Amino acid sequence: MDIIQNLKNIRESVPENVALVAVSKTKPADMVKELYGVGQLDFGENKVQELVDKQQLLPETVRWHMIGHLQTNKVKFIAPFVHLVHGVDSLKLLRVINKEGEKNNRMIGCLFQMHIAREESKFGLDQNALEEILRSDEYHEMEYINIQGLMGMATFTDNSEVVRKEFKNLKRIFEEIKKEFFEEKPDFAILSMGMSDDYLIAIEEGSNMIRVGSSIFGRRNYA
């Protein structure tokens, strides 16, 4: 498995404005080092412990993305260094991220995770719930979060039309939210959608950040 070649192939198949987060979950830190060595800076993990362990083994210039569900009691472990939290799906979690940001005297980059898939098991907000958060007084008082956009996952299916519709829907939500709540805030610019099996569709539908794991690192050893 030539992970450097895999990375290059993907990089060359997507437009330059699309950020590529290499999802290194379950893979050893040595593989992360290998890709870092050829200039890859963005890496994604979905477990706090694994994220912290790898962060300690890699240079500080690596940009760590927390792409999984984040429990409030674990925010403190990643707050000092995390680059972007992709899975913000409640005011409660945002409150804790803000508090930990304050403790560490840094703004923490966040994406709201939207529920766009058919499956019920996936985390995420619907548009109404997001708007409720964005209208709340508490949200407006938070000074240590930097909301940079939205993230979503499509249904796990071979039916690419279903996937495309879901991405289209997320792009629509992104544009509506941006217009209504972030007009004067250029930081709200990231639409994180697309994984190994669907990133080309995601980009066609407006993604500018893809999270790719198995197509770079090979299959993971769990279902």
Ligand SMILES: *Cc1c(COP(=O)(O)O)cnc(C)c1O
């Ligand atoms: C694992 C994971 C990915 C990458 O999945 P692949 O299919 O291996 O590319 C992307 N996003 C999230 C949220 C993940 O948990």
